[in-house]
Amino acid sequence: MTTRRLVLTRSAAVIGAASSGLLLPQIVRAQSDKVRVGFMLPYTGTFAQLGVAIENGFRMAINEQGGKLGGREIEYFKVDDESNPAKGIENANRLVQRDKVDVLVGTVHSGVQMGIHRVARESGVLNLIPNAGVHIATRAQCAPNVFRTSFSNSQPTLALGKAMVDRGHKKAVWITWNYAAGDEAFEGFEQSYTAAGGTIVKKLGLPFPNVEFQALLTEIASLKPDAVACFFAGGGAAKFLKDYAAAGLNKSIQLYGSGFLTEGVLEAAGDAANGVLTTMHYSDSLDTPRNKQFRLEYAKTFKLQPDVYAVQGYDTGLLLVKGANAVKGDLGNKKALYAAMEGATIDSPRGKWTMSKAHNPIQDMYLRKVENKENKVIGIAQKAVADSGAGCRMG
Amino acid sequence: MDFANFLIQLLNSLQYGLLLFMLAAGLTLIFGIMGVVNLAHGSFYMLGAYLAWALTAQFNSLTLAIVVGCVLALVFGWLLEWLLFRHFYKRDHLDQVLLTFGLIYIFEELRSILWGDDVHSVAVPEAVSQSIQLTENLSYPVYRLVVSGVCIALALGLYGLISKTRLGMKIRAGAFNREMAEALGINIRLIHGVVFALGVTLAAIAGMVAAPLSSVYPGMGSSVLIMCFVVVVIGGIGSVRGALVAALLVGLVDTFGKVLVPQIAGMAVYMLMAGVLLYKPEGLFKQ
Numbered sequence: 001m002t003t004r005r006l007v008l009t010r011s012a013a014v015i016g017a018a019s020s021g022l023l024l025p026q027i028v029r030a031q032s033d034k035v036r037v038g039f040m041l042p043y044t045g046t047f048a049q050l051g052v053a054i055e056n057g058f059r060m061a062i063n064e065q066g067g068k069l070g071g072r073e074i075e076y077f078k079v080d081d082e083s084n085p086a087k088g089i090e091n092a093n094r095l096v097q098r099d100k101v102d103v104l105v106g107t108v109h110s111g112v113q114m115g116i117h118r119v120a121r122e123s124g125v126l127n128l129i130p131n132a133g134v135h136i137a138t139r140a141q142c143a144p145n146v147f148r149t150s151f152s153n154s155q156p157t158l159a160l161g162k163a164m165v166d167r168g169h170k171k172a173v174w175i176t177w178n179y180a181a182g183d184e185a186f187e188g189f190e191q192s193y194t195a196a197g198g199t200i201v202k203k204l205g206l207p208f209p210n211v212e213f214q215a216l217l218t219e220i221a222s223l224k225p226d227a228v229a230c231f232f233a234g235g236g237a238a239k240f241l242k243d244y245a246a247a248g249l250n251k252s253i254q255l256y257g258s259g260f261l262t263e264g265v266l267e268a269a270g271d272a273a274n275g276v277l278t279t280m281h282y283s284d285s286l287d288t289p290r291n292k293q294f295r296l297e298y299a300k301t302f303k304l305q306p307d308v309y310a311v312q313g314y315d316t317g318l319l320l321v322k323g324a325n326a327v328k329g330d331l332g333n334k335k336a337l338y339a340a341m342e343g344a345t346i347d348s349p350r351g352k353w354t355m356s357k358a359h360n361p362i363q364d365m366y367l368r369k370v371e372n373k374e375n376k377v378i379g380i381a382q383k384a385v386a387d388s389g390a391g392c393r394m395g
Numbered sequence: 396m397d398f399a400n401f402l403i404q405l406l407n408s409l410q411y412g413l414l415l416f417m418l419a420a421g422l423t424l425i426f427g428i429m430g431v432v433n434l435a436h437g438s439f440y441m442l443g444a445y446l447a448w449a450l451t452a453q454f455n456s457l458t459l460a461i462v463v464g465c466v467l468a469l470v471f472g473w474l475l476e477w478l479l480f481r482h483f484y485k486r487d488h489l490d491q492v493l494l495t496f497g498l499i500y501i502f503e504e505l506r507s508i509l510w511g512d513d514v515h516s517v518a519v520p521e522a523v524s525q526s527i528q529l530t531e532n533l534s535y536p537v538y539r540l541v542v543s544g545v546c547i548a549l550a551l552g553l554y555g556l557i558s559k560t561r562l563g564m565k566i567r568a569g570a571f572n573r574e575m576a577e578a579l580g581i582n583i584r585l586i587h588g589v590v591f592a593l594g595v596t597l598a599a600i601a602g603m604v605a606a607p608l609s610s611v612y613p614g615m616g617s618s619v620l621i622m623c624f625v626v627v628v629i630g631g632i633g634s635v636r637g638a639l640v641a642a643l644l645v646g647l648v649d650t651f652g653k654v655l656v657p658q659i660a661g662m663a664v665y666m667l668m669a670g671v672l673l674y675k676p677e678g679l680f681k682q
Contacts, residue, residue: 046613206660209618215407218533234514238516239608248526253532264514
């Protein structure tokens with residue numbers, strides 16, 4: 001469909017130019033054309049719902065502007081990245097080279113993100129990351145044209161340490177999958193927990209995405225720590241919560257985690273999740289007028305309840321709107337565009353946040369407790385949490 | 396690690412090993428008797444788990460769900476053998492790998508269309524939902540013991556079927572020398588259908604009894620598939636007895652590896668496999 005329409009409009013333009021005998025200057029042509037926005041998101045597979053939520057959120061932010069960016073119409077392009085890292089570069093190139101997008105929005109999976117990242121750095125196309133928390137994208141390999149609107153993998157756990165020690169839990173066991181996201185989450189936990197005066201008794205791990213936790217739970221019971229901190233997400237998280245409760249550990253050892261432990265799995269985990277404490281940049285139950293208004297609008301438009309991924313997609317839209325408005329839709333004016341996005345304050349459903357120098361959000365982290373299948377906010381665990389951005393030099 | 400903990404970890408590894416055996420038994424049977432490399436075996440585990448979830452919601456009883464699920468799995472396995480696999484027995488292993496690799500994607504998509512991409516949980520039956528207090532802060536879910544019991548019962552049943560019954564004799568004859576068995580009037584096509592359906596059902600049962608323990612999620616088949624192949628390779632391809640020994644061994648190494656040397660937990664099982672293959676290139680129990 002898209003290609004056929006493209007051929008038609010292009011041939012019409014060529015005929016038009018030929019008949020009038022005029023060749024318009026490049027910049028005027030770019031101005032009058034539509035802004036080309038490409039989504040590279042998972043539309044199939046385990047993360048399919050995340051991709052849909054992100055796109056919905058993004059479109060909602062744009063529709064609040066009358067469906068335009070800095071006064072210009074938008075043409076959307078979509079590529080399903082299948083959460084397949086092996087096709088990351090190829091898929092990103094499809095949007096950048098074939099569809100010639102001005103903005104590439106993507107993605108969820110950190111491995112795929114690295115493919116997009118390479119293409120973005122080589123081509124200079126503006127890339128907005130609506131989820132993937134892989135550190136290097138806003139650290140050693142940060143780039144002027146790459147902005148993240150979600151989190152870095154260590155950000156939620158950076159707020160965890162103090163909250164744990166404040167509750168008198170000074171000896172903890174850490175447990176996660178041995179893979180990049182788990183290691184990065186551990187970095188945040190180790191830093192914040194030891195700084196707050198806590199001691200990590202033991203670091204336990206199992207290969208991703210192994211879910212046979214029983215041996216490690218037995219080990220935790222024999223170590224008798226004050227608390228357990230963890231990073232798990234998705235199906236594995238539900239299973240961990242259930243196994244932890246079935247082993248009776250939830251009665252004597254408080255469980256903490258990065259917020260993804262209890263996102264989207266509370267229905268599956270049931271009562272086993274009750275009382276678990278997590279830190280994250282959002283919660284469905286966040287009791288602010290901004291969040292309530294967002295949730296109402298989203299539910300009305302899409303007949304779905306929004307989640308943290310929808311919020312991140314929405315914020316990606318808000319950020320792009322800020323930038324595009326500042327340059328009146330001329331996305332070719334990169335210097336002014338990036339400066340506007342760097343300086344923007346995003347009035348998000350999660351609360352106001354700003355961009356760090358390395359292009360990662362500086363945001364509040366909430367402490368949340370699971371009650372009746374809901375992440376109840378019990379306060380701000382830490383205000384204005386920033387990723388270190390270590391090694392970032394904007395070229 | 397004190398003695399009590401050591402015993403509990405032993406129990407953990409036994410339980411994990413038995414579940415692995417259920418899966419690997421079907422895989423090794425199908426390979427040993429029909430010579431088919433079945434990469435889609437993990438998908439049967441996943442479909443079993445989803446069946447348990449869907450049927451439990453229907454009947455309000457996991458036991459009934461498992462019984463109905465078994466019948467469905469048998470029929471499904473039979474149909475699959477009849478429609479697809481029987482045309483591939485004489486083909487190259489590469490063709491079989493391509494077929495079964497494609498099936499993985501088809502089953503994932505079917506699962507997505509039928510049941511969606513959500514993570515689900517299956518409730519443990521009321522009668523066995525309690526836990527036994529083992530140490531001051533650790534309890535052991537009774538359901539885990541039930542799962543082990545089911546696995547042991549099925550392992551004994553399988554042993555009895557293959558070594559003590561007439562059908563088992565025919566199966567062994569067919570595996571040993573197909574032409575001779577056919578010449579003696581054994582309907583080898585029928586035997587193949589039975590064995591394939593049996594293998595699929597074993598994997599599905601493993602998925603069904605594990606569903607309350609593991610929760611039900613997309614892609615759960617692919618993670619067990621690799622472990623399954625490790626077990627089959629260590630045990631000797633085609634040997635059910637080998638699969639049992641190897642599964643228990645893998646359970647032990649995996650469990651104690653995770654606890655004692657967490658740094659190499661991911662590698663421990665593969666190191667075991669490499670070690671075994673170094674000294675016994677055809678696995679522990681050669682067919």
